Amino acid sequence: MKSFPLACQWLILLGASLLLGFALQLLDVPAALLLGPMLVGVSMALCGATLAISPKIFVACQAIIGCMVAQTLSPSMFGVMLSHWWLVTLVVAMTLLASGLSGYLLVRFSDLPGPTGAWGASPGGASAMVAMAGEFGADVRLVAFMQYLRVLFVAGAAAIVAEFTMVDSNGAAIIDWWPALDYRFAVTLLIAAGGAWLGKKLLIPAGALLVPMLLGAALHFSVALTLQIPQWLLALAYALIGWSVGLRFTPAIVSQALRTLPQIMMSIFGLMFLCGCMAWLLTLLLPIDILTAYLATSPGGIDTVAIIAAGSHADIGFVMTMQSLRLISILLFGPAMARFVSRNASPTLN
Numbered sequence: 001m002k003s004f005p006l007a008c009q010w011l012i013l014l015g016a017s018l019l020l021g022f023a024l025q026l027l028d029v030p031a032a033l034l035l036g037p038m039l040v041g042v043s044m045a046l047c048g049a050t051l052a053i054s055p056k057i058f059v060a061c062q063a064i065i066g067c068m069v070a071q072t073l074s075p076s077m078f079g080v081m082l083s084h085w086w087l088v089t090l091v092v093a094m095t096l097l098a099s100g101l102s103g104y105l106l107v108r109f110s111d112l113p114g115p116t117g118a119w120g121a122s123p124g125g126a127s128a129m130v131a132m133a134g135e136f137g138a139d140v141r142l143v144a145f146m147q148y149l150r151v152l153f154v155a156g157a158a159a160i161v162a163e164f165t166m167v168d169s170n171g172a173a174i175i176d177w178w179p180a181l182d183y184r185f186a187v188t189l190l191i192a193a194g195g196a197w198l199g200k201k202l203l204i205p206a207g208a209l210l211v212p213m214l215l216g217a218a219l220h221f222s223v224a225l226t227l228q229i230p231q232w233l234l235a236l237a238y239a240l241i242g243w244s245v246g247l248r249f250t251p252a253i254v255s256q257a258l259r260t261l262p263q264i265m266m267s268i269f270g271l272m273f274l275c276g277c278m279a280w281l282l283t284l285l286l287p288i289d290i291l292t293a294y295l296a297t298s299p300g301g302i303d304t305v306a307i308i309a310a311g312s313h314a315d316i317g318f319v320m321t322m323q324s325l326r327l328i329s330i331l332l333f334g335p336a337m338a339r340f341v342s343r344n345a346s347p348t349l350n
Contacts, residue, residue, distance in 0.1 A: 138338070141253050165290055
């Protein structure tokens with residue numbers, strides 16, 4: 001496929017993504033318009049496609065997702081979080097420890113350098129982890145491979161959990177793809193653009209998603225202004241994020257990672273299992289359903305989790321609050337954890 005003209009590659013990517021995405025949507029698969037393009041992107045990348053999504057476009061799509069999340073938040077969710085603060089803190093701390101254990105075992109029983117294993121196993125925003133990894137001596141290519149491979153598995157697993165836990169309805173909801181736009185659409189674009197710029201300017205990890213989410217929620221809470229995000233714009237953002245993740249799986253990176261692929265896979269499944277156990281614990285102690293708990297503790301990218309939560313009728317407010325708290329904890333304690341793993345887990349140092 002490398003010999004195909006770029007225009008031809010784009011046409012194949014677009015056509016195949018539309019077919020698979022809408023086929024999955026007809027089957028009521030949650031986040032179908034994300035998973036379809038993501039799987040097509042992976043397939044084309046491994047076949048040698050030379051396509052790539054601009055980082056600026058990826059940032060813009062994250063901002064749109066942040067606005068989408070903002071309009072689903074409500075002040076009532078904070079009551080549950082505050083009344084069970086000890087449990088929330090415990091789950092976040094256990095997730096941090098689980099990622100540290102996963103990184104330690106991965107480095108201990110593979111040839112991966114300490115910082116690479118530690119950052120590759122960190123369950124935060126994938127793009128944020130990749131961006132920070134290079135500053136701490138990690139191999140950014142391998143960290144990106146590990147992070148986005150886990151995002152791929154977590155997204156698939158979350159979609160399966162959503163499919164088996166969603167309550168049957170009397171029919172699929174009719175989607176208005178082309179609604180009439182008003183001033184709220186202009187406000188939404190302003191919040192997305194300004195929030196993304198501010199997040200990048202302040203060097204906030206995953207700021208392109210988090211800052212528009214917070215700004216949009218503040219407007220929603222203070223003046224009851226609901227942002228307007230038409231379905232066609234959401235679908236475009238989903239597809240571009242899916243392509244951005246899928247197209248990162250280049251043959252060169254996969255070849256480099258093949259030596260440690262069994263250990264990487266065990267690390268991913270082990271972390272997913274531990275987070276699944278914490279989700280089960282949450283359902284026993286809080287009045288939430290298993291899907292909400294699974295997405296809240298899921299060790300995938302914060303943007304992909306948000307998309308799946310929005311398409312599966314989970315409590316997206318609770319999910320995003322837990323995901324944001326975990327991301328913040330990883331950002332605060334991740335460097336120290338990476339140093340610990342690097343010093344103590346590498347076989348050559350013991």
